[in-house]
Amino acid sequence: MAPAFTLFTHPSTPNGIKMNLFLSELQEAYPTSMPEYRTQVMQMWRLEHxxxxxxxxxxxxxxxxxxxxxxxGKNHAVFESTAMIVHLVQHFDPDRKLSFKPQSDEESECLQWTFWGHGGMGIRLSRSPPNTETDL
Structure with missing residues (x-):
């Protein structure tokens, strides 16, 4: 059977890690009904991306x-990790184990925090120097 989707990623990128974590959660939520998918690890050093x-x-x-x-054979491309998560939830979380009822206040709040994480916290963390010690 053909895979339901193909994920193009690299395991060392923050958003690649985010997608792997989300897909692990989705597989745990739907152990018998999660469709198969393919992962293609991009060769970043060869500028494949x-x-x-x-x-x-x-x-x-x-x-x-x-x-x-x-x-x-009609394929749909999705980029930006948060958009990918929203897309996967819409198509592969039918019992709403990882999401909320569409148009509910809970869904709105979840999306607010999700987008904040993508554009707020995520950006700040990506710009912070590694192995920084701080005085508490």
């Missing part, structure tokens, strides 16, 4: 990205 075929998937040339394989 800048090649024309990949730029058609993610015009930003960054990882991760996702192709949702649809029936009839």
């Amino acid at each position: 800048r090649e024309p075929w990949y730029l058609r998937i993610n015009p930003n040339g960054k990882v991760p990205a996702l192709i949702h394989h649809r029936p009839g």
Whole structure:
């Protein structure tokens, strides 16, 4: 059987790690019904993420990205890790084990924190120097 989607990623990138964690949670929530998917580890040192075929998937040339394989060969590309998580929840979390009822206050609050994590905390953490000691 063909995979439901293909994840293009690299295990050492923060957003790649985020996607691996989310997919682990999704698999744990749906151990018998989670569809199979394919992971393609990008060869960053070869600038594979800048090649024309990949730029058609993610015009930003960054990882991760996702192709949702649809029936009839129609594929849908999704980039930006938070958008990918929202897409996966919409399509692969039918019992709402990892999400909330659409248009509910709970979903709104969840999306607020999710987008804050993507654009607020995530950006700050990516710019912080590694192994920094602070005085408490």
